[in-house]
Amino acid sequence: MRVTDDRYRRDRSRLELALRLVKHEARTQTIRQWTGLSDDRVRKLIRSYIRPGAAIRRHRGKSPQQVGFFLRTAQLDHDTHVLAAMLVLFGVLPTRQRGAAPRRSAPIQQGRLLCDAFDAYTRIVEGARIDFERAAFLADALSMGDEIRLQWCEHCGGVNVIEALRLREVECRACSHVLPLQRPGRAGRAMTRPPATLGNQTGL
Ligand SMILES: [Zn+2]
Structure with missing residues (x-):
């Protein structure tokens, strides 16, 4: 009975996260990666959730992969800093430079934290300019630390989002203190996207 209960809870957690991701207009591949659900199950979930006339859009094609987007304009720079602060606040990214990264949790828990951080960002910033897929990409890029x-x-x-390979010193956004140049390196191993094959491995 206990095994059945555990499995039921896990399955329910997967479905709850999948629904949050659908609402955030995440791509099918992204939902599969975070939840471990099969493509077929994700598609059925989307079909049953999105009714004709629903305001949710479906994105197709590859996920965003250009970090230049995040600092392209003053408005995007602002959005990026708020979102990065939320990613730190909710434990998706480490809280201190060179500090211990948050303990890596299970993909479903990580996915929940990412949704929490994104929800907080969209509540704080009116007319948020960064969509969920880009937010997930930003979390990946910041945890890698080799481009931004x-x-x-x-x-x-204060926490600043900076280009890792910049040649000039820049000022802190909060206090204008000059931020010293640092060699690129990993900010931590806080978050990396679960492997794309997760759904196949679980066989769900
Ligand atoms: Zn400062």
């Missing part, structure tokens, strides 16, 4: 990274200001402790 988090840098904490030594003066005020």
